[in-house]
Each structure stands twice: as structure tokens, then as C-alpha cells.
Amino acid sequence: MGEVIVITSGKGGVGKTTTTANIGTGLAIRGKKVVLIDTDIGLRNLDVVMGLENRIVYDLVDVVEGTCRSKQALIKDKRYEGLHLLPAAQTRDKTAVSPEQMQKLCEELKQEFDFVVIDCPAGIEQGFKNAIAGADKAIVVTTPEVSAVRDADRIIGLLEAHEVKNPKLLVNRVRVDMVKRGDMMNIEDILDILAIDLIGVVPDDEKIVISTNKGEPAVTDTKSAAGQAYREISSRILGENIPVMPLIPEDGFIFKIKKFFGLRTT
Amino acid sequence: MRGGIDMLDLKELFSFFTKKESSKNVAKERLKLVLIHDRANVSPQFLEMIKGEIIKVIQNYMEIDESELDIQLTKTKSDEGNRVVPALVANIPIRNVKNSGK
Numbered sequence: 001m002g003e004v005i006v007i008t009s010g011k012g013g014v015g016k017t018t019t020t021a022n023i024g025t026g027l028a029i030r031g032k033k034v035v036l037i038d039t040d041i042g043l044r045n046l047d048v049v050m051g052l053e054n055r056i057v058y059d060l061v062d063v064v065e066g067t068c069r070s071k072q073a074l075i076k077d078k079r080y081e082g083l084h085l086l087p088a089a090q091t092r093d094k095t096a097v098s099p100e101q102m103q104k105l106c107e108e109l110k111q112e113f114d115f116v117v118i119d120c121p122a123g124i125e126q127g128f129k130n131a132i133a134g135a136d137k138a139i140v141v142t143t144p145e146v147s148a149v150r151d152a153d154r155i156i157g158l159l160e161a162h163e164v165k166n167p168k169l170l171v172n173r174v175r176v177d178m179v180k181r182g183d184m185m186n187i188e189d190i191l192d193i194l195a196i197d198l199i200g201v202v203p204d205d206e207k208i209v210i211s212t213n214k215g216e217p218a219v220t221d222t223k224s225a226a227g228q229a230y231r232e233i234s235s236r237i238l239g240e241n242i243p244v245m246p247l248i249p250e251d252g253f254i255f256k257i258k259k260f261f262g263l264r265t266t
Numbered sequence: 267m268r269g270g271i272d273m274l275d276l277k278e279l280f281s282f283f284t285k286k287e288s289s290k291n292v293a294k295e296r297l298k299l300v301l302i303h304d305r306a307n308v309s310p311q312f313l314e315m316i317k318g319e320i321i322k323v324i325q326n327y328m329e330i331d332e333s334e335l336d337i338q339l340t341k342t343k344s345d346e347g348n349r350v351v352p353a354l355v356a357n358i359p360i361r362n363v364k365n366s367g368k
Binding site for chain 2: 144145146149150153154157179181182183184185186189193
């Protein structure tokens with residue numbers, strides 16, 4: 001029996017889709033059978049981030065409406081064994097799917113896959129309710145900004161109200177230089193305010209833009225700092241106890257670490 | 267690379283002497299206040315209800331200026347340490363104290 005993880009945030013543009021793509025791919029690299037579901041009906045994007053946009057035949061709405069079987073709608077990622085995508089419909093809206101239908105679909109997919117990773121749309125309306133309906137666990141994505149942390153707080157409350165217990169926090173796009181000079185909230189500040197467990201910290205990384213341009217998740221790029229963070233997050237999801245790297249290492253230390261990983265991974 | 271880090275250190279040292287409040291602390295304080303409101307789900311109607319009840323109670327003991335009564339949910343420094351805690355602050359102008367209590 002697999003596990004259903006929803007990636008949510010409340011606020012748009014904090015990196016839910018990128019996170020879904022990277023965690024899903026990260027788990028697949030580790031040999032797990034994974035299906036990613038894009039629930040952002042009408043504004044689908046997980047397909048392009050994954051580089052699978054040209055292979056869509058059926059979508060999520062086709063599956064819940066019974067136009068096709070779920071197997072037929074799943075796009076198999078040829079690069080990573082065991083990775084699949086169920087794309088959202090682009091020409092419909094969030095009301096085309098109900099929370100009950102999502103719950104049923106998750107139950108079904110869970111039988112066959114180790115992980116069902118759901119990309120939740122921004123907002124707290126129907127799309128959010130659909131995305132969390134079948135979820136066993138949740139990862140709340142935020143960035144170190146007032147607006148994003150505020151929305152994360154609201155989402156944490158709503159998740160708990162909907163019986164999705166113990167959500168984990170992912171702080172995305174952290175800029176170590178700005179944190180260092182006191183112009184960006186650090187992880188302790190954010191954890192202090194939100195009072196939930198941390199699953200990982202992803203540094204702001206140009207390579208994310210490059211990998212999105214290409215449609216190849218950064219988690220596969222051994223030279224990407226964000227990719228490294230996503231690999232560690234995937235490992236934590238698999239139950240490994242990997243400490244979150246300190247954000248403000250001593251001078252020169254981060255450089256050494258980068259070099260170390262660079263050496264080790266090339 | 268090295269040069270970049272040294273520049274940063276200098277700036278840090280400078281900001282230490284000028285004691286300019288870092289923008290992250292501004293962000294944190296603003297966030298805390300916003301969340302107090304969000305979490306308490308305080309609607310204007312809710313505050314009006316409290317206001318009405320407070321007026322009723324206080325009027326038993328003193329004459330107050332109802333139109334000037336101001337009540338709001340805000341934050342304050344806690345007694346122990348410098349933690350910020352939510353506070354309900356009411357500003358109630360008194361016109362006259364009744365003696366009927368005695």
C-alpha cells in the first residue's frame with residue numbers, strides 16, 4: 001500500500017509544481033514506483049516542468065468521468081523507471097472533479113504505486129479541497145516572505161481541519177547571502193512562527209530555471225544545489241535521517257561543501 | 267569568491283555599528299501581528315460584539331464616552347522576556363465615575 005503526499009502552499013508561485021516534479025523524480029531515482037497528479041485543472045503546468053507535454057492523450061478529468069481507465073491516462077516517463085504523470089485537463093475548471101472522486105482515485109493508485117504525489121493548485125477553494133481529499137501526508141511549500149509564510153499558516157490550519165495531520169514544511173528559494181545580512185527571514189524565524197516540522201530547505205538556484213527550460217527536474221543534476229536539497233528531501237520521505245544543512249555555515253565552509261559534492265558526484 | 271565574502275563581512279560590520287534594524291526583523295514582527303489576526307479570525311462584527319458587552323458592564327460603574335471607545339486586537343511585549351504576545355487593548359474615555367458602587 002502506497003502513500004499519498006500532497007504538495008501545497010496557499011500562495012501561488014512559491015514552487016509547488018517544481019517541488020512536486022523534483023520530489024517525484026527523486027523518489028523514482030531511488031527505485032520507487034511513483035505517480036504525479038496535476039490537480040491544477042485549467043492551468044496545468046506539471047507536464048511542461050516534467051518535459052512530458054507532448055505525450056498527453058487523456059487527463060485527470062477523463063479518468064474521473066470514466067472516459068478512459070486510469071492506466072490509459074498515465075504518461076510513463078521514459079527517462080526514469082517507475083515514474084508516471086497524470087496530467088490535469090487544460091480546457092476545464094476545478095469543478096470538473098470532486099473531492100470524493102479524488103479520494104477514490106487516490107485509493108486506487110495507492111494499490112499500485114509506492115508514492116502518489118499531488119501537485120495542488122494555489123488558493124483554498126475547490127482545487128485545494130480536491131488535492132487534499134485523498135492525501136495521507138502533506139508538504140507545505142513556502143518562501144521566506146511575509147505573504148508566503150502567512151498563507152502557509154492558513155494552509156496548515158486548513159489541512160488540520162481536513163484531517164491531514166502533521167504537515168511538513170519545505171522552505172524554498174532561500175538566499176544564504178540575504179539571510180546572512182539580515183534581509184531575509186531564516187529557517188528558525190519561520191519555524192518559530194509556523195511551529196511545524198521541517199522536511200527541507202531548498203536554496204535559490206539558477207539551475208532550477210535552466211532545468212525548467214529543458215523539462216528535466218533539477219534533482220537529476222548532481223551539480224545543482226537545489227537538486228541536492230531535493231535529493232535529501234526525497235531521502236527523508238523514505239525515512240532516512242539526514243540533518244538539514246545549517247543555513248549559515250562559517251565562511252568558506254559552504255564553498256568546501258560545494259566542492260566536496262562536486263568532486264564526489266562528477 | 268573570497269573577495270565577495272569579505273565585502274559582505276564589511277557590510278555586516280558596518281550595519282552592526284549603524285544599528286539599522288534588519289529588514290528580516292521587520293518582516294517577522296509584521297508577520298506575527300498579521301497571524302494573530304488571521305488565527306483569531308477577528309471580524310469587525312466580533313470586535314463590535316465585545317465592544318457592546320464591555321460598554322454594558324462598565325456603564326454599571328461609570329459614565330463613559332461611547333463614541334470615543336476604541337478596542338483592538340494587537341500585540342504587546344510579554345512580562346517575561348521580550349516575546350511578543352497578542353493583546354486586546356481597549357481605550358475607554360471616562361466622563362464621570364458613579365458613586366452608586368459604595
